[in-house]
Amino acid sequence: MIGSGQAGEGGEMSEAQGVTAHTRRVIGLMSGTSLDGVDAAWIETDGERIVRTGAALTVAYEPSVRRRLRALLDRAPSITDPDDAEVGALSDLLADRHAEAVAAVCTQQGEAAELIGFHGQTILHDPARRRTWQIGNAARLAAATQCMVVHDFRSADVAAGGQGAPLVPLYHAALAAGLAASEPVAVLNLGGVANLTYLHGGLILAADTGPGNALIDDWAHRHTGVPCDIDGALAEAGRPDAALLARLLSHPFFAAPAPKSLDRQAFAGALDAVSGLSPADGAATLVAFTAGAVAAMTLPLPPARWLVCGGGRRNPALMRALARHLPGEVAPVERVGWDGDALEAQCFGFLAIRSLRGLPLSLPTTTGVPEPLSGGRRVPCS
Ligand SMILES: Nc1ncnc2c1ncn2[C@@H]1O[C@H](COP(=O)(O)OP(=O)(O)OP(=O)(O)O)[C@@H](O)[C@H]1O
Numbered sequence: 119m120i121g122s123g124q125a126g127e128g129g130e131m132s133e134a135q136g137v138t139a140h141t142r143r144v145i146g147l148m149s150g151t152s153l154d155g156v157d158a159a160w161i162e163t164d165g166e167r168i169v170r171t172g173a174a175l176t177v178a179y180e181p182s183v184r185r186r187l188r189a190l191l192d193r194a195p196s197i198t199d200p201d202d203a204e205v206g207a208l209s210d211l212l213a214d215r216h217a218e219a220v221a222a223v224c225t226q227q228g229e230a231a232e233l234i235g236f237h238g239q240t241i242l243h244d245p246a247r248r249r250t251w252q253i254g255n256a257a258r259l260a261a262a263t264q265c266m267v268v269h270d271f272r273s274a275d276v277a278a279g280g281q282g283a284p285l286v287p288l289y290h291a292a293l294a295a296g297l298a299a300s301e302p303v304a305v306l307n308l309g310g311v312a313n314l315t316y317l318h319g320g321l322i323l324a325a326d327t328g329p330g331n332a333l334i335d336d337w338a339h340r341h342t343g344v345p346c347d348i349d350g351a352l353a354e355a356g357r358p359d360a361a362l363l364a365r366l367l368s369h370p371f372f373a374a375p376a377p378k379s380l381d382r383q384a385f386a387g388a389l390d391a392v393s394g395l396s397p398a399d400g401a402a403t404l405v406a407f408t409a410g411a412v413a414a415m416t417l418p419l420p421p422a423r424w425l426v427c428g429g430g431r432r433n434p435a436l437m438r439a440l441a442r443h444l445p446g447e448v449a450p451v452e453r454v455g456w457d458g459d460a461l462e463a464q465c466f467g468f469l470a471i472r473s474l475r476g477l478p479l480s481l482p483t484t485t486g487v488p489e490p491l492s493g494g495r496r497v498p499c500s
């Protein structure tokens with residue numbers, strides 16, 4: 119059973135109501151494909167019900183760390199040395215930044231955590247070759263925090279023939295249980311890559327839809343030196359190139375049914391495709407590409423509501439483009455009382471306790487894995 123105890127449209131649930139023998143105080147940690155920093159969030163859950171969420175914050179990576187991660191993404195497919203020095207150095211550095219994030223959350227929360235869910239940083243995702251690679255030294259994090267760490271959430275799924283992503287759908291379903299919606303709802307995450315969860319009745323369908331902010335970020339950085347198109351200003355000043363957009367959206371990925379997933383760099387070629395456009399028209403075309411890719415998803419029924427989380431919901435150009443392309447209401451998840459910046463981090467706290475309990479992290483309809491499957495590995499605190 120998956121249920122929600124969060125406040126919001128679903129109403130309040132008292133703490134005592136949601137607590138079970140399995141409920142733990144967990145900190146979830148996510149270092150996303152935008153490479154902007156560690157998101158950390160407190161959650162009290164047994165992996166089925168969300169008793170409550172708490173402090174949430176981001177520890178930003180300094181530009182030099184972003185640059186090193188970005189360079190490692192490009193090099194990852196050709197790395198064969200298991201002791202690659204830069205992978206080792208960045209894994210340790212990430213563990214230290216994540217430990218800082220854990221300490222800051224505990225300070226804000228005024229309590230210590232019993233468990234940490236540590237996603238790490240994806241540097242390569244190639245499920246067709248049964249490879250997915252998240253870096254981050256879990257043992258170092260466990261030692262630094264003196265807390266049990268669950269990590270490596272995606273490998274088991276990929277090894278079993280699944281996509282290894284997205285993994286957030288079971289968490290979206292737990293949250294959405296509190297909405298008691300009778301019509302289909304889509305939860306859309308606009309991170310570096312975009313992914314959606316379609317919820318209707320008991321059905322949980324999921325997929326990466328295409329690029330999220332990654333291409334827009336890279337384009338903005340190239341033309342303005344700033345790592346993202348703040349408030350969509352560049353895109354708002356331009357117009358999408360319709361012919362180019364149609365060409366970008368003709369890629370077979372967009373017609374493929376869910377489940378499906380992407381590497382951050384999968385559509386990096388789109389940057390070359392728009393390179394002849396002005397900075398503003400290029401940004402507008404990439405925004406339309408992200409929105410068009412979401413609209414291209416084949417779903418059982420048109421969602422009545424699109425609840426948007428992730429940093430892309432702060433880009434008004436992107437939100438307007440989504441509202442133009444999609445049927446139904448498009449709104450940030452704050453509309454129903456969720457925290458759109460903390461959702462993914464909360465999710466890896468939720469999945470950490472599911473992992474310890476041997477509960478599924480993925481389903482045939484979320485990653486294409488043959489059977490509901492658990493995953494993750496644990497490192498004790500010392
Ligand atoms: N004010 C803003 N204007 C435009 N874009 C914004 C703004 N704020 C955030 N963003 C976008 O959000 C991105 C960060 O999103 P988010 O934190 O969800 O990424 P992530 O954690 O890496 O996600 P994922 O793991 O899902 O890929 C930034 O890189 C930027 O593109």
Ligand SMILES: CC(=O)N[C@H]1[C@@H]2OC[C@@H](O2)[C@@H](O)[C@@H]1O[C@H](C)C(=O)O
Pocket residue numbers: 150151240243250282283284285286287307309310311312313326379380462
């Ligand atoms: C391989 C990988 O790290 N994928 C991320 C990425 O960022 C967004 C999208 O692509 C999603 O599939 C996934 O993250 C979320 C948290 C997920 O697994 O649900």
